[in-house]
Amino acid sequence: ARNTDGGGIAVIGLGRFGCHLASSLTQLGHEVLAIDRNGERVQRWSPYLDRVVQADATEEGALRQLGVTDFPRVVVAIGASVEASVLTVLALAELGVPQIWARATSDKHAKILGSVGAQHVIFPEAETGERVAHLIVSKMLDFI
Ligand code: ATP
Numbered sequence: 001a002r003n004t005d006g007g008g009i010a011v012i013g014l015g016r017f018g019c020h021l022a023s024s025l026t027q028l029g030h031e032v033l034a035i036d037r038n039g040e041r042v043q044r045w046s047p048y049l050d051r052v053v054q055a056d057a058t059e060e061g062a063l064r065q066l067g068v069t070d071f072p073r074v075v076v077a078i079g080a081s082v083e084a085s086v087l088t089v090l091a092l093a094e095l096g097v098p099q100i101w102a103r104a105t106s107d108k109h110a111k112i113l114g115s116v117g118a119q120h121v122i123f124p125e126a127e128t129g130e131r132v133a134h135l136i137v138s139k140m141l142d143f144i
Helices: 016-027 039-045 060-065 082-095 107-116 124-142
Strands: 009-012 032-036 051-054 073-076 099-103 120-122
Touching (some): 016 032, 107 120
Parallel strands (some): 009 032
16 A cells, blocks of 8 residues: 555546646646546646556456556546436445545536545636636725
């Protein structure tokens, strides 16, 4: 269990959100294992990340083979496919990953992610929208 307390983080899904997350974590000095089922995405990100591999994350056996169980934290950054995100969280929970973070696209999606084993549910679009609204309003107040 090489990474169990070494701060390693696995990021599943290299869409716009996942790739920024993975590169920020890398810049912060963490060991990142990035996984995507799309070969083009894997090739595109390989020069910028330590370890990028192609796999279908809904398959428990594939995750085990990649050594995902060595990572204490895994982030499921898949957004558009609710099925893929839920099945991936389920596979990670079955593998006994201690900290599962998962991205939700709706409240119902979030509830399902929680019930299959995600400890942390994030809403990147909603959270960014809210943050930018506060930023705009605070800048408005600067001019009063
Ligand atoms: P973003 O908003 O972050 O760009 P998106 O909603 O446009 O994401 P998604 O469909 O959520 O796109 O996919 C994000 C990434 O997750 C894609 O690169 C996709 O190939 C990957 N992905 C989807 N399903 C799986 C899976 N089962 N295993 C591994 N990767 C997957």
